[in-house]
C-alpha cells in the first residue's frame with residue numbers, strides 16, 4: 001500500500017532510503033515478577049541511547065505505567081519547559097501486570113508527556129502490543145527526548161537485542177499506510193507480522209494540538225494491521241514535533257509466562273473465573289463481545305446523557321440511527337477482537353471493508369477500527385450528525401491523520417454552535433458551512449487539519465485557543481464562549497452530559513489531566529440511583545473511584561473488564577458498584593505477579609501516591625490549584641433559554657425545592673440566573689468537600705501531612721507546595 | 727403510588743418490575759433491583775408484582791468507556 005506521494009512502491013525500496021543514525025546493542029534480561037528492572041532512554045537530538053536501572057524505591061512508590069511516566073517526566077522538565085521544547089519527553093510504559101495473557105484486559109500501555117493543549121502532564125492509555133513487547137524486549141519504560149532534524153524511526157529489535165535510529169524520509173505519515181508498511185518491513189515473514197507493533201501519528205498531528213498516537217497489532221485472522229489509540233491530550237503532536245515518524249518493536253518469543261510471575265497458578269485460576277463470567281453473562285449484560293462500547297449510545301440517549309449539539313441537550317430523536325443496532329451490522333464480529341492476547345471481552349470491533357467517500361483516499365476500501373462510543377457521540381450526536389457512514393468516515397480519517405476523536409468531536413461541536421449563532425461565518429471558515437449535521441463540512445475541516453491549511457488549522461488549536469481567537473479577531477463575547485466552550489485545563493470534554501450530576505461535574509473538573517471520564521464516572525450513582533445525597537458522599541466517591549481507576553494505569557490494565565461485566569452474585573455484596581470480586585481479583589493478580597502481598601486498601605494507597613504526585617506536578621507547571629478545577633457553565637447547568645426550556649420541569653422543580661424560589665411568573669432568563677448562582681455555589685462546595693477528603697488545602701494543594709503519609713515528601717516535591725501552604 | 731429511586735410513580739394493579747423499568751425508561755441492563763430492601767432476581771422481573779406503597783431501588787452499576 002502507498003499513499004501515492006512518493007514513487008517507492010515496495011517496502012524494500014522504502015527501506016533502502018533509510019539512513020542509519022545510531023545503533024545500540026544491549027544485553028538481554030529475563031523479566032522477573034513483572035519487571036525487566038531496566039528502562040530505555042532515547043534522545044533523538046543527539047541520537048543517544050542508554051539504559052537506566054529501575055530501583056526498588058521506584059517500583060514501590062510509582063509501580064509502573066503512568067507512575068513511571070510521571071517520574072521520568074518530572075526529572076526531564078523544569079517549570080519553564082513547554083510541550084515543544086526538546087526537553088519534553090514521551091514515555092511509554094505498561095506496568096507489572098501488563099503482558100500476562102491469562103486475564104482479560106492486560107495489555108495496556110500508558111503514555112505520558114507534557115500536553116500541547118494543557119501544558120501539564122497528560123496520560124493516555126492504549127491497547128495494541130507495543131507496551132508488553134517493550135517489557136519482554138527488556139524495558140519497563142521507553143523515554144524519548146529531544147528533537148530530530150529529519151523524520152526518524154526508532155526500531156527496537158527485541159529478538160536480536162538491538163536498537164536503531166534510522167532516518168526514514170519516504171514513508172507516508174498517515175497511520176493506516178505507515179503501520180502496514182512498517183509491519184511488513186520489519187517482520188521476518190508473513191507469519192512473523194504478529195510479532196511487530198508500530199506506534200505512529202499522522203499528518204494532522206503535525207498541524208494541530210490534538211494529535212494522538214496509534215499503537216498497532218497484527219490481526220492474524222483478518223490479515224490486517226489494526227490500530228488502537230492513545231487519544232487524549234495531543235501526544236501525537238509532540239511525537240511529530242520531535243520528527244518521529246514511528247516507533248517499531250519486534251518481539252517473537254511471547255509465551256504465556258513471559259512476565260515470569262511469582263505465582264502462575266493463581267493468575268491462571270483468576271483468569272478462568274473471569275473468562276467464564278464473560279462467557280456466561282456478557283450477552284445478558286453489556287454485550288461487549290458483539291457491539292463493543294457502541295451499546296452506550298442508546299443507553300446514554302435514554303437517560304438524557306448523550307451530548308447533542310455541543311452538550312446543549314442530552315438526547316435526540318435520531319440517535320437510533322447511530323446506535324449499536326446499526327453498527328452491529330457493519331461489524332465483522334470475531335471471538336478474537338481483543339487488543340491484547342487473552343481478552344475474551346473482545347470489544348475492539350472493526351468495520352473490515354469500508355469505502356471512503358472523501359479526502360485523499362477517496363474510493364479506497366479500508367478497515368475502520370471502531371467506532372467506539374466516545375467517537376460516535378463526539379463526531380456524531382454532539383455535532384448533530386446521525387449518519388453512521390459519516391461517523392465511520394470521520395473515525396477512519398481521525399485515526400489515520402493521528403487526531404483524537406474526542407477532542408475533534410468536542411471542538412467541532414463548539415465550532416458548529418459558534419457558526420449557528422453567527423459568532424463565525426462562511427467568511428471566517430473559508431467557505432465551510434459548519435452547521436450542526438453537516439458531515440461534509442466536518443470532514444473537510446478534518447482534511448484541512450491534515451493539510452495544515454484554512455480554518456482547520458485554527459480549529460486544530462483546540463477550544464481554549466479558539467475562544468481567544470474568536471474574541472480577539474471576531475469580536476465575540478468571551479464570557480459566552482467560556483460558558484459554551486467545553487474544555488477545562490485546555491482539554492476538551494469527553495462525551496457525557498454532566499449537567500444534572502454534580503458528582504460527575506467533579507468527575508470532570510476535579511481531575512489531574514482535564515475532563516476525561518477515566519477518573520470517575522458517577523452519573524448513575526449520583527443522578528439516577530441517588531446514592532450520593534450529601535457533599536461528603538460525593539467527595540467519598542470522588543476520592544475512591546479516581547484512586548481505584550488510577551491503579552489500572554499503574555499496572556497495565558484495561559478498565560473495561562472491571563465493571564463492564566459483573567459476577568452473578570454481585571448484587572448480594574455490600575458494595576456492588578465497586579464489583580468487590582473483581583477488586584479482589586486485582587489484588588490477587590498483583591500479588592501473584594510481583595510476589596508482594598497487598599490488600600485492597602494498599603491498592604488505593606498505591607494510586608494515591610501517584611495521583612498526589614501528579615497534582616504537585618501540575619502545580620509545578622503553574623496549574624493544579626483551585627481555580628484550575630473550574631469547568632464551563634454548560635457542564636454545570638443551562639446556559640441558554642433553549643437549554644433551560646428543554647428541561648424546564650426539572651429546573652423549575654430544583655428552584656422550588658432546593659433554592660426555595662417560586663419560578664412562576666419569572667422569565668426564563670431570570671430563572672437561568674438564579675439557578676446558575678445556586679449551581680455554581682454547589683460546585684464550589686463540592687470542591688471544598690473533595691479537597692478535604694483528598695487531604696488537600698482549600699486551594700487544592702496536597703498538604704504536607706498528605707505527602708508524608710504517602711511517603712512522597714521528597715525535598716523537590718515539598719519545595720513546590722511549600723509556597724502555597726501558608 | 728410507589729417510590730422508585732426517590733421519585734413517586736403512580737402504581738397500577740398488576741404492575742411488575744418490568745413495568746416499573748419501562749415506566750421510568752430504565753433501559754440499562756446492569757441493574758440491581760431491590761423492593762423494600764429485598765433483592766429481586768432478573769428472572770423474576772416479568773412476574774414479580776409490586777404493591778402500592780412499595781419502595782423500589784433500581785441501582786444502576788456504573789459504566790463508561
Ligand code: SF4
Nearest residue numbers: 105338339343347558
Ligand atoms: S476490553 Fe476491549 S479495550 Fe479492554 S483489553 Fe479487552 S479488547 Fe482491549
